[in-house]
Amino acid sequence: MTNRRQFLKGSLLLTASGLFLGTRSPSVFAQQTDDKASKLKPPPDLFDAQALDMDFWLKPRTLDLVRPASGEHLKVLYWKDGEVIDSAYQQCCDILRDVNGKKTAPIDPKLLETLWATQAFIAQFGMTKPLEILSGYRTPESNQRLREEGIPAARKSLHMDGKAADIRIAHLHEEVLGELVQSFRQGGVGFYFRASRQGGWIHTDTGLKRSWQG
Numbered sequence: 001m002t003n004r005r006q007f008l009k010g011s012l013l014l015t016a017s018g019l020f021l022g023t024r025s026p027s028v029f030a031q032q033t034d035d036k037a038s039k040l041k042p043p044p045d046l047f048d049a050q051a052l053d054m055d056f057w058l059k060p061r062t063l064d065l066v067r068p069a070s071g072e073h074l075k076v077l078y079w080k081d082g083e084v085i086d087s088a089y090q091q092c093c094d095i096l097r098d099v100n101g102k103k104t105a106p107i108d109p110k111l112l113e114t115l116w117a118t119q120a121f122i123a124q125f126g127m128t129k130p131l132e133i134l135s136g137y138r139t140p141e142s143n144q145r146l147r148e149e150g151i152p153a154a155r156k157s158l159h160m161d162g163k164a165a166d167i168r169i170a171h172l173h174e175e176v177l178g179e180l181v182q183s184f185r186q187g188g189v190g191f192y193f194r195a196s197r198q199g200g201w202i203h204t205d206t207g208l209k210r211s212w213q214g
Contacts, residue, residue, distance in 0.1 A: 048183050049117065049121060049180065049183040049184045049185075050183060052121070056117075056120065056121075057117075058082075059120075060077055060079065060080040060081075061077070061078055061079035061080070061113075061116045061120070062075065062076065062077045062078070062116075063075070063076060063078055063092060063112065063115060063116050063119065063131070064119060064128075064130045064131065065092070065095055065096075065115070065130060065131055065132075065133055066130040066131070066132050066133070067095050067099065067132075067133050068132055068134065069099045069100075069134075070099050072095055073130065074091055074092070074095045075130075076088045076091050076092065078091075078092055078112065078116075079112075079116070084109055084112075089107075089109075089112075092107060092112055093105065093106060093107045093137075093162075095133065095136070096133060096136030096137055096162075096165065097136065097137055098136070098137050098138050098139050098142050100142045100145070101138070101139035101141055101142040103137070103139050104137065105137045105162045106162050107136065107137065107162045107163075108161075108162055108163040108206045110163075110186060110187075110206040111162070111163055111164070111165060111204070111205070111206050113186070114181060114184055114186045114187075114204055114206070115131060115165065115167065115204075117184055118131065118167075118169075118177070118180055118181055118184075119131050119169075121180060122169070122172070122180070127169075127172070129169050129170050129171065129172065130169075130170075131167055131168075131169055132167060132168045132169065132170065133165055133166075133167060134165075134166040134167065134168065134201050135159060135164075135165065135166040136159070136162075136164075136165050137159060137160070137162045138153075138157065138159040138160050139160070140160055143157050143159060143160055152190075152192065152214045158188075158205040158206070158207050159205075163187075163205050163206045163207060164188075164203060164204065164205035164206075164207075165203075165204055165205075166192075166201045166202070166203050167201060167202055167203075167204060168198070168199065168200070168201045168202065174191065174192070174193060174199055174200045174201060174202055175191065175193075177202050178190075178191045178202040178211075181202055181204045182211060185209060186204075186206055186209075187204065187205045187206040187207045187208065187209060188203070188204070188205045188207050188208060188209065188210045188211065188212075189202065189203065189204055189210075189211045190202065190203030190204075190211070190212050190213070190214050191211070191212070191213045191214070192213075192214050193213070
């Protein structure tokens with residue numbers, strides 16, 4: 001019997017083009033719209049980071065990030081030859097700042113690794129959309145404000161420690177994104193599904209390994 005990893009290798013190239021709106025053939029998806037619900041939904045375990053070899057983790061790391069709340073776009077090489085490039089790291093911390101509280105804090109390098117690895121994994125299959133940062137670092141005041149407004153925010157959120165981010169990739173189904181992030185086994189993953197044009201998002205952090213749906 002073909003095992004799960006062999007199945008993933010055999011099916012990934014055949015199905016990857018269906019993960020983004022605008023790349024599907026009419027026979028795959030006859031009626032395309034901008035509605036989130038129109039996305040082709042592949043198996044949740046389509047992506048499996050455990051299949052990666054050491055070469056993947058040793059290559060230079062470039063992050064391509066956008067911040068919808070501020071309109072910023074950052075594409076920067078932040079890690080090379082086993083070391084974080086300090087000037088680029090500072091740029092990453094800046095774009096992951098609290099845009100409401102207007103404060104910047106050190107971001108856990110392990111979180112940047114997860115963000116990079118997510119992008120680098122799907123880029124292997126021609127998917128090069130920027131990663132949207134919906135929330136990065138939060139001041140305690142900003143976190144409390146979200147709680148008072150009824151927006152999902154833990155009382156002791158790891159966002160306040162620079163160890164969490166809420167992310168999405170345009171036109172990539174959030175369940176697939178979340179399953180990929182989860183397969184890196186770096187910390188917690190929250191699935192936030194929303195019936196809207198932009199859809200939901202994925203929370204990723206470098207805390208304890210756990211998952212939830214909010």
